[in-house]
Amino acid sequence: MTARLPERPGEVIDRSSSLPFRWNGGDYTGMAGDTIVSALAASGVRVLSRSFKYRRPRGVMTADFNDPNCLFQVGDEPNVRAAHRLLEPGMDTSSQTSWPSLRFDAKAATQALSPFLGPGFYYKTFMRPRFLWPVYQRVLRTFAAGGKPSPQPGHSSPDKRYAHPDVLVAGGGPAGMMAAISAAERGARVMLVDEQHETGGYLRWSDSDGRLALADLRTRLAAADVEVLTDSVVFGRYDHNWVGVMQRSHPQGERLIKARAGVLVVAPGLIERPLAFEGNDLPGVVLSGAARRLLNLYAVRPGTRAVVLSANAEGAAAAADLADAGVEIAAFVDARAGETVVRAKGRTGVRSVELTGGKTVEADLLVTATGWTAPTALLNMAGVVPTFDPESSRFVPGEMPDDVMATGGIVGDGSVADLLSHAAAVGQEAARRSGHKAVHKAAAIPAAAALAPPSKEPVELPTLEPEPHPPLFIGSTSGFIDFSEDVTTKDITAAADEGYRSLELAKRYTTATMGPTQGKLEVINAGVAHAIATGRAIAGMGTTTWRPPYAPVSLGALAGRMLEPVRHSPLQPYHERVGAQPIVAGQWIRPNHYGDPAAEVTAVRSSVGVIDVSPLGKIELRGRDVPKLLELVYTNKWSKLAVGSVRYGIMCAEDGVVMDDGVTARFAEDRYMMTTTSSGAAGVYDWLEEWLATAHPDWDVRLTAMTDAYASMNVAGPESRALLERLVEGIELDAESFPHMHVRTGTVAGVADCFLWRLGFTGELSFEVHVPAGYGLHVWEALLEQGADLGAVPFGLEAQRIMRLEKGHFIVGQDTDGLTRAHSTGLSTLINSDKPDFSGKQELEWSEADSGTMLVALQPEDPAVVPPEASQVLSGNTLVGRITSSRMSPTLGRSICLAQLTQDHAAPGTVVTVHLPDRTRVRARVMEHHAHFDPEGSRLRG
Amino acid sequence: MSNKGARGRLPARFSAFDLMRRRRSWPQAWRERDLKSTYDVVLIGGGLHGLATAYYLATNHGITDVAVIEKSYIGGGGSGRNTAIVRSNYLTPEGVRFYDRSVKLYEELAVDLNFNVMFEQRGHMTLAHNDSSLRTMRWRAEVNKLEGVDSSVITPSEIKQLAPYIDVSDHSRYPILGALWHPPGGIIRHDAVVWGYARAADAAGAHIHQNTEVTGIDVEQEKVTGVTTSRGKISAPIVVNCTAGWSSLVAALAGVKLPIVTRPLQAAVTEPVQSFLDPVIVSGSLHVYVSQTARGELVFGASVDPFGSYSTRGSLDFIEGLAGHVLELMPSLGRMRVLRQWAGLCDMTPDYAPIIGPTHVGGFYVDVGWGTYGFKAGPAAGESLAQMIATNSIPELIAPFGVERFAAGTLMGEKGAASVGH
Amino acid sequence: MLLIDCPYCGPRNGSEFAWQGVPSPRPDPASTTPLEWRRYLYEEDNLAGWVEERWKHRSGCRAYLIIERHTATNEIRAVRLLGGTPL
Missing domain, CATH: 2.40.30.110 (Aminomethyltransferase beta-barrel domains)
Structure with a gap:
């Protein structure tokens, strides 16, 4: 049975298209512009899902992103908002919570047990006998709501984007559009973000006047210099106006935009609130906005015979639209005249509606227009404390920080003209405030000076106040308050009676507001039900702490590309060519061995080997006062280190715990080279800078990080001198001219400005050669080539670790831990307590x-x-x-x-x-x- | 298991039969009481630690003239914001013994409190991505085994069997070399633990005062005499600071300065999906831990924020980093969505171990500095603290955690693991 | 993400900066006692409110800064160079 109506004036579907798709194994067709759910509704499908706990049949309720009954599995993607997601040809969709089938859900038997399944029932049972608890766990877990995550790796998301709008407008309804236009017209860079697929907010599904106003706004918006992002959401406002925007409509998938907004204008409009009464979750009970969206955007008739419960103009407008579309209005219940709905009856959908006074009306559709929830989430995140206004039965914004403003329905009600004039003023004022920031920034960034502030004086905002609205939250019968969590009025009352007298406790106990809609539909009704149950005034109902994200955002988009750096030595091309076995060492990927580490050890001990030690931390120190700094950071004595010499030292933190170790060489009177462990390089550099900046700013010491400037290789073994003699120019290598623990500079394999020092971790005669990084590979290859007849081999980290262990050298962080003080290394001779001060001395x-x-x-x-x-x-x-x-x-x-x-x-x-x-x-x-x-x-x- | 001395009145017993039969509402889980002007013991902080202490004071020692003072609602601080992971695979023998006692108490808690705290011992897995963290895992496993705690190092193929969604291939940025596997670890319903203790403590006679803030601690001649609250003064010879997040500020009211910096710890939860992940997965190198609740949500946590703060608002960089690292571990979850993020406040001590015991102010005890591990410790901390108050001596289990270790320069070794770990 | 107005580099994301907490003066190493030294090493005021902290523009100019920040709201009201006057 088709429910598709003849052409409607504001419809967004393309009637020339026909999009086939599958739902729960059946074949359906829809049109371009349809959402998955509008296409199903057009095909006459009423029951779309089963509820979480009682497995009750559910249908369309809000017909937008927040619809709690329309979370589908689409292909391998779980929890798709099917009342928002546009239909694509060939989609394979299904409802999620039903077994074995949507028509017959075996777990619906839980409905009969509903007295047993009150709030927190699981806390009260499954305890005895204890050995059965693991079985209960398994059963409870089968009730998990939601779809199936894909086991297949692979997600693609476009790279993240940074944006720096002067004014960022959250919400593309009439007020948001106008605020954006007006800010842009005053020179501000503006970004406008809207959740819907098109701008216009409620005007899209309104009457002909509304559509005219929208057309005008769209023309002005197109002319203004505004970046418009639809099907996108401002999901979080973080410290210092760092704003998260998720662009769902990006062609390559969801894209995360991180915006540092000058001023954030919050214009999300209002969310329509359901009324709690018995049967309020039956398929066929819909909100007035949903009825109008289905009718006017998708040309879908939501029923044939309707009862309309109306407390506001939207209800009347919905009734008029229904009548216009040929739906029979069986009853128009005017809440403002004190009439209301007692309960809706039916099994898999509404069959009849009982009104006040006991009258029952046959109907397959019940439309409710009973009020609004102000989505103040972004304001809450900015530290604003909204207050409940009993007159209008909704929250209104409280005091705002300078860089956040609000306009539109979240502020107040009025004609389109009223809203637009408020929004225009807010846009101007936002431009003015961000302009002040631009002026401030101009000092640092001259280009920003071009953005002259549009107005010097604060712009006066016209009054926009919420209209009075009858307090319709909880009906005379118990109904669902949280549709995703199956929480009823009775449950909230029961929780309060059990002592959960703080609303926060009651929410946690019943799980109300904890589901996929995160309170957008249910938070007010839950608060009211709880206030009534605890005998408190509704007005005193505290505000909810809305936490980010305002709408769910995918892990893939948040993650983006893995941009954590990997570091390779300049010699990496060689290691790859010979197939060295890599090992991850912090950020570095290094050769662990070249096939047989034990053989590498034997080669070094008997002839000569070369190891790539480029990751060794290297810091150049220059200046008159370097010795003073060395005395302070090392535990041993440094002032008498002669030019041309190298010394080993241990560094301790101020609690005496070993922090790092390494050697430092003196090249000249005022020039030193310090080495650190590979993983400690950055920390030691910070540590040296800290001493200089905080304790001795007067010292003449300059530091340069040199780790990446040199390729470093240790030539070790009895034949190391023989090998180097073939390649080194300008340095005498004999033991007398170049003794152990000394440093020389010279030319190696034709490369000038190398430095060599005689030391090593292996215990063999060894020279560590440091080569300007660009020539590293050349020198490395020359060493291996020239040493071939001597038996020279490359050796890796593993062979070095074996040899240093044979020699008993410790590794900081492996042989020491976070409590190991310097004495515990057994190297007490390196602790010079005669020095007046050094880091760790006291301890x-x-x-x-x-x-x-x-x-x-x-x-x-x-x-x-x-x-x-x-x-x-x-x-x-x-x-x-x-x-x-x-x-x-x-x-x-x-x-x-x-x-x-x-x-x-x-x-x-x-x-x-x-x-x-x-x-x-x-x-x-x-x-x-x-x-x-x-x-x-x-x-x-x- | 637990040493039950003089028990107070037990709360109404729950059972499945009762659930079916009962047509009217349940009795109140705990009652709203008038604030008395004097109590034997005042516990500041109505979170897990304060409530557990009240419970054990009553049930193990017969001390029931106890007030638990909570500035907001019970369990609204760290007890309601943590990621509800329970384990005992620590590094130091002292730490292992203490947390193991807690695990043992948790195992019996549902029956003890007659309140199902939903302790699901699905195992706890700490991944190692390099040889140094693998060495630390082995270190922990060896210490754990010597203390009788089930803990061992497992291989990538064993990891894959226990958690099929994990990528154990060697071509990822952070290849998985092995893991520390701790079968008794798992997750629990953190709110239920708080409520269970509150309900039992109330039934045993303790007074729980919510929406009551301690604004002063009265000290005379280096001895505590009571507290000033937003609802009036209370005199008491024993006052215990069981707060988290604000513990420095509460201690300062008594003139006690602590080696604590408060830092936010962020967490997030996804939309529910069908159950696919049994164990708790932790990666120290990637600063992330993940578990799937019985409801199907993934719960994530990270390491503490890079700067001290009392702000409990989440940050965007946190969920970005978290998402990247979760996908590094389980690359197929890119289409799962984060539903909510939040932060809790962690009181970090220099050695990653808590501070429990007396202070230089007589009668003023602290049970603070619980960093990121306070929830798992709750039962053992409450039990020990109650014993300390009742016997006026320090139980062996908590003796290593006194505040005097800082002045003595003999810190605990859990930092040793942290600095070696990655 | 904090926005920190570095005196050298202008406004930059907080992730470029390393937090070092509220500095406490280092006792005179010649005369200090274990108790005084360990107070210096470990004790913290840990205030909730406006504090003057040391930060380092680690991924920028590497300058050491004194920043006045509110530890409950993360609001920043002043940034200056360590030991220097505002630029």
Whole structure:
């Protein structure tokens, strides 16, 4: 049975089109311009969904985005607002909450149990017997509302956009359009955002005068310099007028726009409020706005015989539209004359309506026009506290901050002319206020000076006040207050009676306002029902804290593209070419090994290897007072570091906890190069700057971050000197000219301005070569090429980690943790308490006698067992520490570890028990030196 | 389980049979009382901690002359804003023991309170995206096992079995190398916990005063004598600061300064969809945790905001970052929609551990600094605090958490895990 | 997203700045006591209201700033260079 009417004057459908689509497995057709739901309604479909708890049949109620009964699955997209989403050919749509089918929902049996399913029923049962609780959980979860999320990866969203409108208008009804026009005409950059598919708000479905006014507004808007975004929503106003806009209509999908608005003009209009009475959720009970939208936009007849309950002009207008479309008006119930509807009756739709006095009228349609909810969400987010106005039975805005204004229905009622004149003044004033910002900005951005303020004096706003409206919220019978959550008047009353006497508690207890509409339809009725139940005045009803987003926004659009940077060394092309195994280390992706880390170790120990250490943090320090800064941030002595020398140091925070470590070289009297751990580079740079800025602004020290300026490679192994001699010019490499822990600058493989220092993590004779980044790959390849006959190989992080463990060098953050003070590293000789001050000095002095744990080298008695890192160490049954690093040593052919142990178990020779993750245990001995291999360091100094 | 000493009057017993039979309304869950001028114990803050303390004072120790003073409605602060995750897989043995006690109490709570708190132990999974966080997971697992807590490190394929929507491929920006798996962890109906305790505490005799603000704490000669409220003065020899968010300000009323910075923690919830995710998923590196409620919504949380604030308004950058990271973990959820975002206030201490115990003001106790972990701790904190008040001695379970550790420079080690974790 | 008017760079998004809290004066290292030092390290006023905080324009000019911010509303009423006068 088709419900499509002959052509209507304001209709938005294209009658020449025919769009086939599927719904619940059946074939339907609609027209271009239809929403999914208008197409179904035109096809005569009445029952669109089943309700969440009682599985009651539901149909169109608001016929717009907020319709709680029209959430569909469309393809792999759940929870589509089908009364808003435009129909596309071939769409596969279905209702969500019904099993096995919409016509027969097995769970509808819960209706019979409704006395049992009152508010919070689940809190009162399913507790005993306890072993059944997991079963109950499963059953309860099958009641989850909503569609099915796609298991298939892949979402596409266009890149996010930043916007800087002087005036951002939220709401494209007549008031919003006029505010935008008027602001733009005074030179403001304006963005106008509307949720509907076209501008015009309620004028779109109004009468011929309204359509004329709309045509005029659209002409003026098109002429004004306004960016208009339809099918878009201002979903949040955040600190300092940072405004979130979701552009649903973007051709590539939802797009997030982040706007720093000069002035936000809030003009969302009003949301029509349902009345709570028995049967108010039956298919066929619709709001007056919904009836008019269906009739006038989509040419759909919502019923054949109607009862109209009207408390305002909209109700009368709806009745007139219905009559015009050939719907029989069985009764016009004038609420302003004290008449009302008692209940609607029917099973899968309205069959009859009982009126005050007991009279029952046969009808398949009940249209209600019983008042409005002011969607003050954006105002609330701006800190505005709206107040309830009992005269007009709705909330009105309270005091506003300077950068937020409101106009239109949210402020007051009146003729179109009244609204437009208020909006025009608001637009002017918004332009003026944002102009002041532009002038302020002109100091910093000269180009902004062109935006002259349109008016110096504040613009006077004409009065716009809400009209009185009868207080129609709760009928004489219990009806649904929250349609998405199946909460009735009775439920709210029951909650109040049970002691949930704060509205917030009652909402949480009943879950009213917690569903997909987030209170837009139900918040006032819930508040009133609760006020009545608790014997309080309706006027005292507190405002609801509307939280963002005003309308739901997709994760895909919020996420956009993953823009978190990955860092690669300049040598990355080589690593990729040879297929190095990568490892993620913070932001860096580095080669973990090139096939066989143990072989890499053997190569370095026997001949020579090269490792890419470019991620090493590098900071250049220049100036007279660098030594003072070094004394302050390192625990050891720095003032006597000679030019050409390199020293190792530990940095502590002011609580004495180890923060970072590394070497610093002195190139010249006033020029140093500091290195940090790869992950600590940014933090150390901040730390140095902080000391200079906050404590010693008078010091002559300048810092430059150099990490990316150099490619760094460590050439390690007995043949490292032989290899470098083939490539280095201008530096004598023999042990006497270039001793351990010294730095030289020179030319490497033809590349000038390189610096080299003699040190390394591996314990072998080694030179760390730092090359201007652009030439790094060239030098790296030259090293491997020239070293081929010496057996030179690249080695990765894993081989380095093995070798540093063989040497007992600790890694900050692995062998230390957030409580490890410097003494616990076992390097007390590096703590110079003679210095008058350094970061951490005080705590280190006070804790010297007992610094908690101690870092020690440990060897399992069974050399084949490598206790996994983080294995716990026990003495008897007492926890005395943990393994912080462990590997099989290819050099020694046995397992080796570093461990943090309590002081009383740290003495060399102590035997402890290591508890392995598989619950077996292994005994291990504390070693005399941290170094398992070459403790004298003879190889290093060779 | 719980040591039930002298019990107060039990609230009306709920049962399915009762639900069917009852045609008229239920008795009030708790009553509105006149404010007395004197109480034995005043608990400031009608959230989970204050109400649980009142409950255990009455049921375990027979102390019922207790007032819980709440400036708004019960559970309106952190108790109603958290993401309702319960777990005990902490890093330090002290932390593990304490939170494990809480999990044990939670397991019995529905029966104890005769109020179904809907504790769903669907497991708790902390993902590791690099070898250093994997090492921390193993560290936690090993400490947990030694303390008798079910916790282990699992592989990507085991992760995929437990949570099929997670992308465990190695080509993502943050590849998943493994996870800490903690079967007893799960989610709970946070409001129900608050109401259950309130109802039972009220039945046992404690007075719950909502919409009553403490405006002053009266101290004479370094001893607390009572509080001044918006409804009048109360004299009491014992006053406990059980607030969150405003704990520094409440402590300041008694002249006590705390090592706390209040920072917002944001959370968000999506529209409901059919059930598809059983365990709670956490990624420390990506600063995100996700669970699916029985109602079908996904609940998300993040780490605390980058600056201190008392503002509970959400931020846009938060949901952007969150969405990016959730999709990094579960790339197919791009079309799910965020329905609501909010923030709660977290009192952060320097060592990521709470502050419980006496202060330099006699009779004035604190139960504060609960950071992002106060909800999971509620039952054990209430039980211990009640024991401390009743016995005038500090229970072993909370001894490590005294405020004196800061002056002594002996901080707790949960920060140790945080700084190693990522 | 806060909008912070950097004296060097002009108005920039708050995400460019690093918050460092309300600075407390560092005790004299020569004479400090454990109690005084740990108060300096750990204790906070943690006020709800107008505070003067230190921020750093970390992803910008890296200047250290003193910002007057209301910790309940996040409103900002003054930004100046650390140790300097407003530009």
